Amino acid sequence: MTKEAKTLTEERRELERKPGSAERTWEQTTLKRALEGSPERLGEFTTVSGVPVRRLYTPAGLPDFEPARELGFPGQPPYTRGIHATMYRGRLWTMRQFSGFATPEETNCRYHYLLSQGQTGLSVAFDLPTLMGYDSDHALAEGEVGKCGVAVSSLRDMEALFDRIPLAQVTTSMTINSPAAVIWAMYLAVAEKQGAKLEQLSGTIQNDILKEYIAQKEYIFPPAPSMRLVVDTFEFGVKHTPRWNTISISGYHIREAGSTALQELAFTLRDAIEYIDWGIARGLDVDEFVPRLSFFFNAHNDFFEEIAKYRAARRIWYRVMSERFHARTERARILRFHTQTAGCSLTAQQPYVNVIRTTIQALAAVLGGTQSLHTNSLDEAWALPTEAAATLALRTQQVIAHESGVTHTVDPLGGSYFVEWFTNEMERGCNDYFEKIDALGGMIPAIERGYPQREIAEAAYRYQQAVDRKTKIIVGVNEYAAAEEPPIEILQIDESVARRQKECLAELRRTRDNRRVTQCLRDLEAAARGDKNTMPYILDAVRAYATLGEICDTFRSVFGTYEEVSIT
């Protein structure tokens, strides 16, 4: 935000406040004396996102606040206080630790371990070749196999990944975007082999391509065919997997790229609006497919800013679904979200301090009413988590759940002058962004003009400047640094993973029915060129043990690939 724009907003805020006479008296007497005695520590107190915070919030900051309209009750419109009437008294959030590394067999061990330690949902992290639709033996996979997540090139790998895990009884979230339809098909095929029915399966695929163009940059194809694939999964899901979330519309990555909390909120919800527009254009009924759209937010350091963000998200979404899309059912108007604590806030220096950051962030997510939560491990500024670090991260959630007492009442911060003021601010700012993006013609036109990318790059640069100037303190980094630190144990992943995966792939290609594979890929290509739903064809190819790379290459030949215009 420019200095002028910032001042205008503050002026506007000041004009809207209506302090009563008692507050004015306090300002002119007790406060005045206190400030004369000792000035405040900083000239300005701002959130991590740069939002100025007043020293005190009172009813003056909520001049037209109508609790019935803005707050309501949990489990009913406008859902500010939560989407369920009893929230965590009824059911705790799902403890769903994002996990994956090296070979499917090693990751499978980690999954069994985490489930035995009290995790209540699975979440798969794939390696970069998989995320980009390349097999482990592709030239571009050199050096990358198994390093950032688990390597999955075929149904065989997926079978090994979920070995002895009954898919009809667990819920699984898979962080996969460009090739989401393919990875989902592999999961469904594994479930089929286990004897499960598709209607029983519950889980999520991230499948949010818009935020890839905006922030995470794991795109393969251009926007239009990518959106087509996403809507194919919506359509397939409505018919065959009613308990499956076919998308997790994400702000996490937008925040990790350096956006403010408000940008994270606004861009995520505006992405959601875009997906709904495309679903409607396909002929889908909003009340049928929107209930299975889920969301995914970041939990960064600024405690109250995050809580306000989540509460605002629910209220904004209710209003968007009612007023913009005229949804008739409640299930299509409630916002369900997963949260991950902020990876970008973790430090390589004094890594044990990360446990403290993660705890505060997790607490914010819980006080914000999240349905599902991942807590980062202390060593994640260095590597993928060791077993010990992953365990401590899980214990963080368990202590909050069972020892802190915050779950005993719904939306404990409801009614706080500060939190309600901030929730209102978030909603206002979000609507401002909606207006801007609508004026550009929607999110895809906005992306093509680089609008969200530029907003994020600006915010990221401002934040780094603040850190460099020490107007934002990071403990252990620009203040309280240690002269020397002993190295911590980190997870090592070496090239033996790549070698193993290549051997497995060679064997797969030798022993499968290659004629069947060729036929399936041909049929898939025809479907992709036309306007049929590609999911059944992807499923057939996957069942025949066509590889991820082969299927994605088929799509590449039809859709082409995308290269962004870099904005620095």
Added chain:
Amino acid sequence: MVEKKTRVLIAKPGLDGHDRGAKIIARALRDAGMEVIYTGLRQTPEQIASAALQEDVDVIGLSILSGAHLVIVNRLMELLRENKLADDVLVLVGGIIPGEDIPVLKQAGVAEVFQPGTPTQAITDFIRTRAK
């Protein structure tokens, strides 16, 4: 006589798309008066070496967060030697690099490795001091 600006290539090698750091460094170096060329994402070592040659850069800054740094750097240094650039170009690495890999990278020819938390000015100062 006008002093020639230091020319820096900021590159994102490998499949990793996390470009927050690379873009911030590119902008900071530009603000500090250097000529900065940002390669964009998913560059192969071949593409980076080629860009370095074409753009006649003084510095190559690699941003790698994916764990693929040893493989990538070895290949790039090989290409720089083949193209007779290794002696003239300062190669710097930033990102997620375990401490034990730093000596390995330096042995391969990397001038310095900047780990998370490095102040931006430290990088600017290093280049000013060391680039020809």
